[in-house]
Amino acid sequence: MRTQSSDTSPEAERVQIDLLRKAGEVGRFKLFSSLNKSAIQWSRASIRKVHPEASEDELAVLFVALCYGQTLADGLRADLARRREA
Numbered sequence: 001m002r003t004q005s006s007d008t009s010p011e012a013e014r015v016q017i018d019l020l021r022k023a024g025e026v027g028r029f030k031l032f033s034s035l036n037k038s039a040i041q042w043s044r045a046s047i048r049k050v051h052p053e054a055s056e057d058e059l060a061v062l063f064v065a066l067c068y069g070q071t072l073a074d075g076l077r078a079d080l081a082r083r084r085e086a
Helices: 010-050 056-068 070-085
Strands: none
Touching: 010 056, 056 070
């Protein structure tokens, strides 16, 4: 049997799939949410390392630009500027 990942043995993959099946929908959703949260945190930490001088708002704009596109990032930047002025 060929595995989904070249560094995973067939037996290990069978165990992983069995655990995912047993976790049910709620368990899989919690796992996905946790992995997603971790990926966002790692991405933001990497952006912070590259731009140590950036404010939290600018880091948020950079993250949005990288993940969702410049148009949305420009909208966020404008919204943040409006909030500062209010």
